[in-house]
Amino acid sequence: MTAISPAAPGVTVSARPGVAATMRHTATLAWRSLVQIKHNPMELLDLSVQPIMFLLLFTYVFGGAIAGSTGDYLQFSLPGLVAQNMLFASLTTAIGLNTDITKGVFDRLRSLPIARSAPLTGRIVADTLKQAWAFALFLGVGMVLGFRVHTGVFGVLGALALLLAFALAMSWPAVLIGLTAENQEKVQILAFSLIMPITFTSNAFVPTATMPSWLQKWAEINPVSHLADAVRGLLSGGPIASSAIVSLLWAAGLAVVFAPLSIRAFRNRT
């Protein structure tokens, strides 16, 4: 090989981005996921319509039949709805990532001298903020409909923290799905057919006492049951510790299983 051209004078070429740069890149990419809301307020509505619709339907359609009064049912089901919505929303990470890959945006980002992880972390930060928004909306609309927080600010913050922790753990399987699914429709179908049964076979919407015994056994293990119970305790009062711990163990389990798989899928893209 003949002489190799050095980089042009005046161009600084660093070996890899530092911590500060990594955080800046993450922030820029998080901004990118959020700024579109400014032009397209419909997206915020997309994030909000489903929670409000579920809240109204469950309260006024099932409330009387299941709990005898819509008010009592709302107090019971809102934490379950919050948990279900968090699971659905965690898949926006998968959809966004998948869209980036199919549109070529992911390759463009990977061709830039930025932290390798920034395209993932930026998106996850943005999606976490969207999760917080959905939780606030649930609580707000719920309170208008008659839901009452019996614990206080720390209870609410605790519930939010627990939900976000679980959502972060869920972003690992979401990343795996986003990286491997063929297209956005497949992601949505998978999400729907996975999350619907899991949330409905829990104590999120009904007490499990009337379920057949085999289903009851599953409902007792189901992470959504524990999450819903913990959020109930944190918002309405009552025991919290065991359900919160089991929820966090589930979250840790999801991360332990799916983080390596996701990272491998991410590397294979390189």
Added chain:
Amino acid sequence: MTYAIQAEGLAKRYGETRALDGVDLEVPRGRLLGVLGPNGAGKTTAVRVLATLLRPDGGRARVAGYDVVRQAHQVRSLIGLTGQYAAVDETLTGVENLVMIGRLLDMPRAEARRRAAELLARFDLTDAGGRAAKTYSGGMRRRLDLAASLVGRPQLLFLDEPTTGLDPRSRADLWAVVRGLRDDGVTVLLTTQYLEEADQLADDIVVFDHGKVIASGTSDELKATTGAQVLEVRPLRPSHLDVVASVVGDVLGAAPEVAGGLVSGSVRDPALVPSIVRRLDDLGVVAAELSLRKSSLDEVFLALTGHRAEGTENAGDRPGDGPGSGAGAHDDTRNGTARKKEVAL
């Protein structure tokens, strides 16, 4: 001489398919290399390896002096990439797309904005800059995509089939931009399946087929490699086509092509031409047109690969030149299938 790109023995396989089968490339700084080849020839794979998106299975490559595998980050800070699809965030405006890239390249916010405005003006997108990219036409998206790859003022630009699927006007606009970049001293590697595009833009051309470089040189050098010129005879009366074909075939020793009232055959020895003329004269055949010309790149391609370049069988060798923009649409579907195949592999 200093090289912007040096690659030796690059190899990449997908299962049984050798997408790259020992590719050597050398691109001097400031030159425009046209990588020509049919779909599936390995052009895109080569670009992805050189742009650090794909790890080669074998061989090595240096871009601007840095190793694409071990010093990928350095390479990334010196290159720009425009892929086959317009890789812009459709939900963001034109300005935001470019500002995002500028911010990711560690520009201060004001500078990122200034650079975005500058590029939008250069690509005639200033008016559309405030609109979401999803409202853009195909040509506008491509221009925005190209602008995005220029935010960081790259020394080296990879353009992977930048004009595939574009209408002739957008294609001409893009060509002008590419010429401007080369005039600015940017090294460009451009892949294309359009012979005319390579002929028009490239300083040097390499021809890819089945993951290998099968020829390289300037356009003129390539045209000379076949060592042949093309004789074309158009009889005044179409009924004489068969006679002309048999005479030409007889003298040249190979069956000529007959298409559109024209008989054409490749001639290695120009001294044979007078004897063709004499024999046609003896037979009373009047030629409306008789010419000897250099091989076109299309014929070179045919001679090299044994098949014509993509999209030229039906549409002539001018892309998008056929009736309407049918040729472009046709190419699009073909790319669609090729992409799917790549994914499946």
